[in-house]
Amino acid sequence: MTARTARWESTLDSVVVYAQGALCRRLARGTVPPDGRLRVTGLPRSLDPGSLRARVLGAPRVRVVEARVEVEAEPADPRTPHELREAAERLRDRHAAVQARRDRQLTLIEEAGGLHPAPPARRREDAQRRTPVEAWLELADFVDRRLAALQARLAELEEELLRAGHELAVAEDRLARASGDAPQAHVAATVSAVLTLARTGAPGTAAEAAAGVEVELEVEYGVPGAVWVPAYRLAHRQGDDTGRLVLRASVAQRTGEDWNGVRIALATSDLRRRTDLPRLHSVRIGRRQPAPAPSGWREPPAGRGGG
Missing domain, CATH: 2.60.120 (Jelly Rolls)
Incomplete structure (x- = not known):
């Protein structure tokens, strides 16, 4: 064994x-x-x-x-298309819930950013009052702390939304592969x-x-x-003598692997280009030799037997 x-x-x-x-x-x-x-x-x-x-x-x-x-x-995924569909539905609901929390967080940030001091209206018979600078500074400090906390929570929700979207894409791909008309193999x-x-x-x-x-x-x-595939974008303002050139790349792959979170580098050469060594012809250096004289021998005629 x-x-x-x-x-x-x-x-x-x-x-x-x-x-x-x-x-x-x-x-x-x-x-x-x-x-x-x-x-x-x-x-x-x-x-x-x-x-x-x-x-x-x-x-x-x-x-x-x-x-x-x-x-x-090895044994194939034993889950049926019905189970894969239920899993995709759960992930779709989770993705929608995370997206709703992210949108709510953006609304809270917009509301906090709109806070600003507004003094009460003064009637004509009222005397002139001094501006409460300390209260304005306290409000500005409160807004800064509030925005910092909301932005930190927004970053967490953005990362959670990215993970939920990736899991949903994987589940939908599995469901699409299992929903074909051809019967699924057991291995x-x-x-x-x-x-x-x-x-x-x-x-x-x-x-x-x-x-x-x-x-x-x-x-x-x-x-x-x-x-x-590369994409170029040139930004130039009228009247300026400089510009900004941005190079972007769009990557497409159907290798069966998940490239999410993997370091990716780009090359302009062809991976499948042949790299065989060239075959060099021989070159003789020296005095030229005369061509050999013909021997005079030739093949016997066809059909003639040997003696």
Whole structure:
């Protein structure tokens, strides 16, 4: 009976989006098993198997000696479309409630910002009164404290609304995938990277030497379903001799991964461009040699037997 391969969960750390395709970087951490073999999970099904690269971070004596992509089959999401629809409805109600609280907070901020001192109306027979400066200053201080508290609460509500919107988008995507006319499969395919770690410069086998060492792995792979488009905006006021140029980028991807909260960099080159080395023709340097004389031999006529 063979031992089960250790499974390490990975986290998407950064993505470099090219003109066509993207290069993703995942991180995983754990203790090297006795046989040195492990499985890094969480990779998308759209990855290019030939682009898989893996290396060990922070442990110079431990290295990756083998890396390959392996597809596994596991039970699919047992929830029915009805359950997914109920979950999406709950998240939709939660998103609407958070949005209503955010809008109410904006109203409170507008009301607090509109507070200003207004002296009472003076009748003609009343004597001139001095302006209560202390009361005005106290009101201004109260407004500042009130606005600071309201703004802090508004930032919390904005973050909560962002999380609720993301959870709702994920639930609606799951519901859309489960609501098709085609019957759902009972198993789902998952992609993982099977790695073998070894330790250099140690006695015994490589796997035994690396066993028990806690390391951090970097797994890098390319995916084709990503693209980015630049957008330029030039702002210039009439009469000024300067302007402001703003560059924005719109990123679109259908890789099957969630890029929310991931560092994203942009590149103008093509990820899938060929980088083969050119084939150089041989060149002889020296005196030119005369061409060899013909030998005079030729093939016998067709159909003539040998003697």
